[in-house]
Amino acid sequence: MGEIVMVISGKGGVGKTTTAALLGLQFSRMDKKVVLVDTDFGFRNLDIFFCMENQIRYNVADVLRGVCSVRQACITVDENLSMIPGTKDDSFSCDEGRIASFLQELSGSFDYIIIDTPAGISSIHHMLLPYITQGILVMAWDQASISDAISMSKLLQRGHMNFKVVLNEQKPIRFLVPKQELIGLCDTVLNSEYIGRIPYQRQLVFDNHKLNKSLQMICSKL
Numbered sequence: 001m002g003e004i005v006m007v008i009s010g011k012g013g014v015g016k017t018t019t020a021a022l023l024g025l026q027f028s029r030m031d032k033k034v035v036l037v038d039t040d041f042g043f044r045n046l047d048i049f050f051c052m053e054n055q056i057r058y059n060v061a062d063v064l065r066g067v068c069s070v071r072q073a074c075i076t077v078d079e080n081l082s083m084i085p086g087t088k089d090d091s092f093s094c095d096e097g098r099i100a101s102f103l104q105e106l107s108g109s110f111d112y113i114i115i116d117t118p119a120g121i122s123s124i125h126h127m128l129l130p131y132i133t134q135g136i137l138v139m140a141w142d143q144a145s146i147s148d149a150i151s152m153s154k155l156l157q158r159g160h161m162n163f164k165v166v167l168n169e170q171k172p173i174r175f176l177v178p179k180q181e182l183i184g185l186c187d188t189v190l191n192s193e194y195i196g197r198i199p200y201q202r203q204l205v206f207d208n209h210k211l212n213k214s215l216q217m218i219c220s221k222l
């Protein structure tokens, strides 16, 4: 059965979608069959990351409503990598039973199901939580992001969710907190494992040596 990975953050805009997409690409290059699922209902943008917004016929809400099959909603991004785009319908709310059968079906066909989610904790996180095998908490380097990650980690621990931390160098900023201190913070304050960082990319080009090395390290720890 496939690993079900949920990408989360406290603060918005810290790089969840970017992290989900890059990890999906990396795992697929490691010969794993991967599907990315966009559950940021109303604010889909995983498709934009891959410049595939014109190829969407069905979306995740269509699958969950039973309008189409999983196969019909899957868009091929790359060899071994598929994507189920999000919906623009911000009033969409899904049924817990359908989520279960949806994830069960994906987990029978893919090695990794990587789920991009909205910032914070919302009803979709609660519905997904029982099926997740790994959570990835994305934290940027700025003070607000660190503070929100701490709040988020408390919520996750209350829900007994196991998660690991990825630091995303989302902006070319000077570090207010030294890197080693940030990594230490993962152990002591967030009470979870730091598994690597994504370097700042002026232009997000996947075939970049520094980026690929970082992604390999993160994937090896998942």
Ligand SMILES: Nc1ncnc2c1ncn2[C@@H]1O[C@H](COP(=O)(O)OP(=O)(O)OP(=O)(O)O)[C@@H](O)[C@H]1O
Pocket: 009, 011, 012, 013, 014, 015, 016, 017, 018, 019, 040, 117, 118, 119, 168, 169, 170, 171, 198, 199, 200, 201, 202, 204
């Ligand atoms: N490592 C990086 N280097 C350069 N730019 C980055 C990096 N990570 C993210 N970005 C940029 O930061 C912006 C926000 O990233 P992204 O959309 O992945 O965040 P998000 O957490 O998914 O946001 P939201 O909470 O709105 O869903 C995007 O413009 C993205 O290209």
Ligand SMILES: [Mg+2]
Pocket: 016, 017, 018, 040, 045, 116, 117
């Ligand atoms: Mg996003």
